[in-house]
Amino acid sequence: MQQTRLDTARIRAVHRVIDPMFLDTPLYRCEALEPELGCTVSIKLETANPVRSFKARGTELVASRLVDHGPQAAVCASAGNLGQALAWSGRGRDLDVTVVASRSATAAKLDRIRALDARLELVDGDHETARERAAAIARRDGIRLVEDSLDIETCEGAATIGLELVEAAPPFDAVLIALGGGALATGVGHVVKALAPGVEVICVQPRGAPAMTRSWHQRRVVTTDSTHTIADGVAGRRPIPAVLNDLLLVADDAVLVHEASITAAMRVLLDQAGLIVEPSAALGIAAILEDRDRFAGRHIVTIVCGSNVDMDAYHRWVGTAPVHGS
Amino acid sequence: MQQTRLDTARIRAVHRVIDPMFLDTPLYRCEALEPELGCTVSIKLETANPVRSFKARGTELVASRLVDHGPQAAVCASAGNLGQALAWSGRGRDLDVTVVASRSATAAKLDRIRALDARLELVDGDHETARERAAAIARRDGIRLVEDSLDIETCEGAATIGLELVEAAPPFDAVLIALGGGALATGVGHVVKALAPGVEVICVQPRGAPAMTRSWHQRRVVTTDSTHTIADGVAGRRPIPAVLNDLLLVADDAVLVHEASITAAMRVLLDQAGLIVEPSAALGIAAILEDRDRFAGRHIVTIVCGSNVDMDAYHRWVGTAPVHGS
Numbered sequence: 108m109q110q111t112r113l114d115t116a117r118i119r120a121v122h123r124v125i126d127p128m129f130l131d132t133p134l135y136r137c138e139a140l141e142p143e144l145g146c147t148v149s150i151k152l153e154t155a156n157p158v159r160s161f162k163a164r165g166t167e168l169v170a171s172r173l174v175d176h177g178p179q180a181a182v183c184a185s186a187g188n189l190g191q192a193l194a195w196s197g198r199g200r201d202l203d204v205t206v207v208a209s210r211s212a213t214a215a216k217l218d219r220i221r222a223l224d225a226r227l228e229l230v231d232g233d234h235e236t237a238r239e240r241a242a243a244i245a246r247r248d249g250i251r252l253v254e255d256s257l258d259i260e261t262c263e264g265a266a267t268i269g270l271e272l273v274e275a276a277p278p279f280d281a282v283l284i285a286l287g288g289g290a291l292a293t294g295v296g297h298v299v300k301a302l303a304p305g306v307e308v309i310c311v312q313p314r315g316a317p318a319m320t321r322s323w324h325q326r327r328v329v330t331t332d333s334t335h336t337i338a339d340g341v342a343g344r345r346p347i348p349a350v351l352n353d354l355l356l357v358a359d360d361a362v363l364v365h366e367a368s369i370t371a372a373m374r375v376l377l378d379q380a381g382l383i384v385e386p387s388a389a390l391g392i393a394a395i396l397e398d399r400d401r402f403a404g405r406h407i408v409t410i411v412c413g414s415n416v417d418m419d420a421y422h423r424w425v426g427t428a429p430v431h432g433s
Numbered sequence: 434m435q436q437t438r439l440d441t442a443r444i445r446a447v448h449r450v451i452d453p454m455f456l457d458t459p460l461y462r463c464e465a466l467e468p469e470l471g472c473t474v475s476i477k478l479e480t481a482n483p484v485r486s487f488k489a490r491g492t493e494l495v496a497s498r499l500v501d502h503g504p505q506a507a508v509c510a511s512a513g514n515l516g517q518a519l520a521w522s523g524r525g526r527d528l529d530v531t532v533v534a535s536r537s538a539t540a541a542k543l544d545r546i547r548a549l550d551a552r553l554e555l556v557d558g559d560h561e562t563a564r565e566r567a568a569a570i571a572r573r574d575g576i577r578l579v580e581d582s583l584d585i586e587t588c589e590g591a592a593t594i595g596l597e598l599v600e601a602a603p604p605f606d607a608v609l610i611a612l613g614g615g616a617l618a619t620g621v622g623h624v625v626k627a628l629a630p631g632v633e634v635i636c637v638q639p640r641g642a643p644a645m646t647r648s649w650h651q652r653r654v655v656t657t658d659s660t661h662t663i664a665d666g667v668a669g670r671r672p673i674p675a676v677l678n679d680l681l682l683v684a685d686d687a688v689l690v691h692e693a694s695i696t697a698a699m700r701v702l703l704d705q706a707g708l709i710v711e712p713s714a715a716l717g718i719a720a721i722l723e724d725r726d727r728f729a730g731r732h733i734v735t736i737v738c739g740s741n742v743d744m745d746a747y748h749r750w751v752g753t754a755p756v757h758g759s
Contacts, residue, residue: 128461133481135454138548155459155478159707222464381485381740383707414707428754 111353112259113297118266125167125267126196129156132268134275134408139379144392145399147406149279150380151272153413154388158219160340160413162192165264165290169253170196172260182207182244183253184237186339187216188413189261193253194225203250207241209233213339213385215417233334235344256288256350265291269298272408279306280405283391285412286310286319286361287341289350295410296357310354310361311390313369316342320361322351337424338369340387340413368393374425376411383421385413437679438585439623444592451493451593452522455482458594460601460734465705470718471725473732475605476706477598479739480714484545486666486739488518491590491616495579496522498586508533508570509579510563512665513542514739515587519579520551529576533567535559539665539711542741559660561670582614582676591617595624598734605632606731609717611738612636612645612687613667615676621736622683636680636687637716639695642668646687648677663750664695666713666739694719700751702737709747711739 122130133152140148153161166189173179180203183193190206197204204225208217209232220227230240238254245252255261272282272295282299284292296308312320315336321329328351334342354361372392376382391409395402422429448456459478466474479487492515499505506529509519516532523530530551534543535558546553556566564580571578581587598608598621608625610618622634638646641662647655654677660668680687698718702708717735721728748755 128459131457133454133459135482138483139545150481152481154707155476155481156461157464219465377709378744381480381709381742383703383709416707418704422753426755427748429752 109356111293111297111356112349113262113266113294113353115298115301118263118270118298121168121263122267122270124171125164125264129163129167130267131271134271137380140375140392143375143379144395144402146395146402146404149406149408151268151408151410153268153411154384158188158192158195159415160188160192161265161268161291161410162188163195164267165261166192166196168260168264169193169258170200170202173251174200174202178202180205180248180250181253182241182250183255184208184234184241185255186234186342187212187220188340188415189253189255190220190225191216191223191415194220194223197225198223205244207237207244209237213415213417216415219415233344234342256290256293257347261290262294265294266298268410269295273299273302277406278303279408281307281309281402281407283309283311283394283407283409285341285387285390285410286312287387288343288347289319289354291410291412293350293353293357297353300357307359308357309394310358311394312341312361312363313338313390314363314365317363318344319346319351319354320363322346323354323358323361326355336366336386338386338390340385341390362394364390364393364397368397370424371396377425382411383414383416384411385416386424388412388414435682437619437623437682438675439588439592439620439679441624441627444589444596444624447494447589448593448596450497451490451590455489455493456593457597460597463706466701469701469705470721470728472721472728472730475732475734477594477734477736479594479737480710484514484518484521485741486514486518487591487594487617487736488514489521490593491587492518492522494586494590495519495584496526496528499577500526500528504528506531506574506576507579508567508576509581510534510560510567511581512560512668513538513546514666514741515579515581516546516551517542517549517741520546520549523551524549531570533563533570535563539741539743541743545741559670560668582616582619583673587616588620591620592624594736595621599625599628603732604629605734607633607635607728607733609635609637609720609733609735611667611713611716611736612638613713614669614673615645615680617736617738619676619679619683623679626683633685634683635720636684637720638667638687638689639664639716640689640691643689644670645672645677645680646689648672649680649684649687652681662692662712664712664716666711667716688720690716690719690723694723696750697722703751708737709740709742710737711742712750714738714740
């Protein structure tokens with residue numbers, strides 16, 4: 108294939124830099140899901156770690172490289188998971204971390220960022236406003252701006268998931284990947300296309316936040332004015348050109364799913380797999396629910412990429428009601 | 434220490450026989466739990482695998498040894514998790530598996546046993562009745578009776594969790610282990626006492642199923658007439674003398690917890706850790722909730738040993754109400 112910004116040998120090397128706590132995550136077939144989905148389904152579970160998402164694979168690289176040059180400071184914009192991961196990776200390394208997030212971000216994510224001793228700055232507006240503010244802080248203070256999906260460490264970190272997938276037996280037919288900024292999709296996609304090119308790489312995004320998917324289909328950056336999705340972790344409006352270029356090289360398809368499919372997928376994962384997931388982590392199952400014929404009889408892997416949710420919202424989404432004061 | 438029936442070198446060896454899918458499970462600190470619990474808490478998560486409990490570590494050993502002598506048949510009594518695990522381990526090995534369970538066992542567990550192509554025989558009465566029936570089937574058909582906690586494979590399999598715990602850094606101060614028949618407690622306890630003797634081994638059982646805990650305290654087998662607990666996985670009435678002997682050698686304490694503490698612990702794990710667990714898997718957290726002073730400031734590991742629940746019952750226990758038809 109043509110060259111992405113990623114390099115497989117380098118990804119193998121960084122696998123050794125990341126705290127093992129975030130590596131070699133569970134990968135298992137979940138047969139209880141299969142009657143409803145009509146295909147063989149394996150789950151790559153990225154939630155059983157201190158930050159409950161895959162993002163620390165990337166922030167471990169960012170933080171370890173930064174502190175190789177002495178104590179440092181870094182700032183990132185985040186819907187919550189990157190910020191939490193950077194805070195975690197920075198805390199043990201004397202790295203001064205600032206996270207910029209939308210005031211409307213998931214409260215549970217913001218609480219965890221604060222608990223991890225990071226500086227948290229909230230902005231009015233959405234994730235794109237937070238990105239602008241983080242860039243301004245980096246310029247003002249002369250500190251490292253960590254840009255999700257653009258910074259190669261965030262893609263390389265995510266790509267280590269791909270290494271773990273292609274080393275698995277039995278082989279699978281397709282991998283369904285949540286698509287937001289693109290770090291996860293380009294990282295995993297690069298490794299899969301390099302080492303298991305027969306496996307279909309399918310990106311999944313909400314219809315309410317379709318910028319990157321539209322960009323992929325039109326082969327040029329397409330922005331949107333707003334986003335309307337509960338999948339906060341993938342709700343960007345302005346795709347990064349370099350990331351789109353990589354995505355064009357590694358993705359076989361990019362599909363959009365309805366909000367109702369996302370909540371239905373979250374409910375299926377709860378009822379049949381016993382998994383609490385955040386909306387972005389249910390996108391793969393949502394894609395199967397929307398197009399069972401496409402996946403019928405095939406072996407599909409989906410990456411359950413995060414589980415940071417506000418529980419009240421979660422119960423509302425999946426149709427369970429918390430009984431307060433119980 | 435005095436000799437248990439287990440051998441550490443042998444446990445290291447069996448670690449290589451078990452399907453890697455069940456090994457090296459996540460072990461991570463869960464800081465979100467800590468404000469409520471008042472101590473440092475790490476979770477050893479045994480639910481992210483095809484049978485959603487630790488039991489396959491043992492059944493992998495049982496099944497692989499059996500089929501070394503050609504196609505075979507086996508029968509076990511089970512509250513559901515051992516049966517599901519034996520069915521899984523047997524299915525891929527041409528092993529004919531029969532599971533005997535109480536008619537009142539958790540429906541989700543029975544459904545999974547059936548789905549894994551095992552023969553399921555339901556009995557009136559409780560788990561002790563199922564044990565008698567399984568023994569009768571084994572005698573009648575001349576097939577292998579798999580007895581949880583008595584059969585050394587079930588203890589050795591569980592003990593591999595102990596190996597993974599003692600190899601972890603940083604070290605911890607105590608491990609909280611669900612106590613039922615005793616395979617998990619004696620297996621993990623043996624390894625911890627052999628390799629990290631300073632770590633306190635604390636077994637936890639429900640007040641409503643206290644036979645093994647009472648036996649441990651009185652240093653002789655104490656039986657009960659009935660059990661009254663939602664923690665179906667640990668609800669035995671007749672401790673096995675050989676297992677009690679081992680438990681006396683490796684456990685530093687055995688404590689009983691109220692049903693309300695079990696459900697409170699399940700709710701804490703749901704709200705703060707995003708984990709669906711079955712009641713037996715919440716016993717460790719329940720023990721902390723009942724005696725925060727004992728654990729204050731220490732680093733505690735608890736083994737989240739299973740997540741097979743009937744979801745309607747689960748919602749009732751943790752105080753969330755499923756909205757049907759949503």
